[in-house]
Amino acid sequence: MLDAFITKLKQSFAPNQFYTDPADCWVYGYDNSRRHALADAVVFALSHEDIVKAVKLCYEFGIPLTARGRASGTTGAAIPIQGGLVLSLERMQKIIALDVANRVMVVEPGVLNSHVQAIAKQAGFFWPPDPTSSAYCSIGGNLSCNAAGPRSLKYGTTRENTLGLTAVIGNGDTIECGVYTTKGVVGYDLTRLLIGSEGTLGIISKAILKLTPLPHTKRTMRAFYRDIEAAAQAITQIMSQPITPCGCEFIDGNAIHMIRKHANADLPEEAGSMIMIEVDGSSEDLSADIALMQKACQNDGLISWACAHTAAETDKLWAIRKSLSQALRSLSPYKINEDVVVPLSHIPALLNYTQELAKTYDITIVNFGHAGNGNIHVNLLIDPFDPTLGSKAKACLNQLFDKVIALQGSLSGEHGVGIEKRDFVSKEISPASMKLMQQIKAQFDPKHILNPGKFFPNKDIIT
Numbered sequence: 001m002l003d004a005f006i007t008k009l010k011q012s013f014a015p016n017q018f019y020t021d022p023a024d025c026w027v028y029g030y031d032n033s034r035r036h037a038l039a040d041a042v043v044f045a046l047s048h049e050d051i052v053k054a055v056k057l058c059y060e061f062g063i064p065l066t067a068r069g070r071a072s073g074t075t076g077a078a079i080p081i082q083g084g085l086v087l088s089l090e091r092m093q094k095i096i097a098l099d100v101a102n103r104v105m106v107v108e109p110g111v112l113n114s115h116v117q118a119i120a121k122q123a124g125f126f127w128p129p130d131p132t133s134s135a136y137c138s139i140g141g142n143l144s145c146n147a148a149g150p151r152s153l154k155y156g157t158t159r160e161n162t163l164g165l166t167a168v169i170g171n172g173d174t175i176e177c178g179v180y181t182t183k184g185v186v187g188y189d190l191t192r193l194l195i196g197s198e199g200t201l202g203i204i205s206k207a208i209l210k211l212t213p214l215p216h217t218k219r220t221m222r223a224f225y226r227d228i229e230a231a232a233q234a235i236t237q238i239m240s241q242p243i244t245p246c247g248c249e250f251i252d253g254n255a256i257h258m259i260r261k262h263a264n265a266d267l268p269e270e271a272g273s274m275i276m277i278e279v280d281g282s283s284e285d286l287s288a289d290i291a292l293m294q295k296a297c298q299n300d301g302l303i304s305w306a307c308a309h310t311a312a313e314t315d316k317l318w319a320i321r322k323s324l325s326q327a328l329r330s331l332s333p334y335k336i337n338e339d340v341v342v343p344l345s346h347i348p349a350l351l352n353y354t355q356e357l358a359k360t361y362d363i364t365i366v367n368f369g370h371a372g373n374g375n376i377h378v379n380l381l382i383d384p385f386d387p388t389l390g391s392k393a394k395a396c397l398n399q400l401f402d403k404v405i406a407l408q409g410s411l412s413g414e415h416g417v418g419i420e421k422r423d424f425v426s427k428e429i430s431p432a433s434m435k436l437m438q439q440i441k442a443q444f445d446p447k448h449i450l451n452p453g454k455f456f457p458n459k460d461i462i463t
């Protein structure tokens with residue numbers, strides 16, 4: 001069956017559009033989860049028609065198909081764990097239309113997030129989803145993972161900023177869903193369903209993105225606190241104000257310690273946490289907003305507060321936060337990075353619990369994240385591929401996820417499920433909802449060829 005599939009694939013695509021040699025396919029078996037599996041073939045789609053052709057071939061022969069953007073995903077979602085075909089969208093890089101009058105950009109899935117931002121900026125707009133990986137992640141990947149970043153606090157995630165999609169479902173049929181307008185209520189909302197579905201329901205070939213005008217001014221503030229409670233209290237105070245910051249980021253004391261050590265930064269010795277706040281607006285003068293934020297930051301645990309007045313000062317404030325990833329990588333190249341979410345009022349309970357877990361399991365845990373959304377990256381600084389540490393980490397994560405659910409939270413705010421979290425999703429999704437999701441999957445993908453082994457719990461899959 002596989003041989004017949006490969007023969008037909010070679011007849012269907014130009015020679016420079018596919019790989020079948022394992023040495024060539026090898027590099028298309030990774031993503032940022034650092035897991036790997038070897039595909040039998042890789043096809044580079046150049047058009048919607050190529051996607052249809054590839055999906056129809058896989059459907060005919062019952063071959064697994066894994067879509068791939070730029071493989072920056074952290075959950076193994078783009079890894080071909082059952083072999084078969086990797087369908088790379090990286091060559092579909094066209095900006096099909098920039099329609100300023102309707103505040104819309106129409107793009108192919110392989111366009112980088114940063115490219116969308118650069119094109120939109122020339123017209124005075126931006127597309128709100130701003131993952132830190134913007135320079136090397138694709139719009140197709142953003143859509144499939146419902147990516148977000150600091151700005152989602154004010155402007156929403158990928159879901160809130162996408163009007164419509166074209167996609168190829170599991171039998172090769174093309175669906176067009178959503179609208180070209182900012183309103184539209186006809187039919188079920190398949191656009192929102194496809195967004196975040198991690199390539200398990202369809203392959204996205206075109207997206208209608210909703211653009212937002214660039215704010216005229218943005219101001220950045222930073223506050224150091226003695227402990228987590230004081231920072232958490234400030235975060236809830238900030239979010240209780242009648243303005244929404246366009247960013248509210250948090251890092252804990254372990255992270256500050258690490259930055260001090262590895263980035264040689266001059267940070268207060270007594271700092272047990274730090275928050276960064278950004279406000280933006282159409283007026284040049286944001287002094288009233290800044291004053292509100294400054295007041296919200298005040299409490300007994302505040303050590304210092306600063307507001308940047310120039311671009312250089314802004315870069316200096318952000319440099320500390322930005323040096324964190326590098327510091328973490330140099331200290332612990334194989335960390336486990338979770339991205340749980342809890343309601344804002346439960347942030348202290350979550351953060352304190354991670355410190356309890358750190359003691360119980362004798363693991364260093366570093367927390368940082370998009371605090372305004374309650375989205376905390378809980379980093380376990382251990383090598384998950386070490387067999388003893390791996391089982392310890394799993395037990396620790398199991399407890400962490402139970403706590404997150406007990407705090408009315410969610411297991412993932414932006415990274416998704418992929419392989420990494422599929423064994424835990426039943427903690428959050430009820431059996432009835434899970435059954436319905438599986439039935440929906442079967443309607444979109446009757447032969448279960450689209451990204452099999454992801455998203456749903458499946459203990460039988462070898463990874």
Ligand SMILES: Cc1cc2nc3c(=O)[nH]c(=O)nc-3n(C[C@H](O)[C@H](O)[C@H](O)COP(=O)(O)OP(=O)(O)OC[C@H]3O[C@@H](n4cnc5c(N)ncnc54)[C@H](O)[C@@H]3O)c2cc1C
Binds near residue numbers: 070071074198203
């Ligand atoms: C350093 C770093 C920082 C990051 N920061 C953030 C962050 O701030 N916020 C955030 O949300 N994420 C972040 N991420 C995660 C990741 O970058 C995002 O999830 C991104 O959206 C993935 O895009 P990609 O093109 O790399 O997709 P891939 O990793 O290639 O694929 C991800 C999933 O999308 C599917 N897919 C890809 N293209 C299509 C398509 N056209 N149709 C259907 N399915 C498709 C794949 O099958 C897979 O399931 C970060 C990652 C790194 C490495």
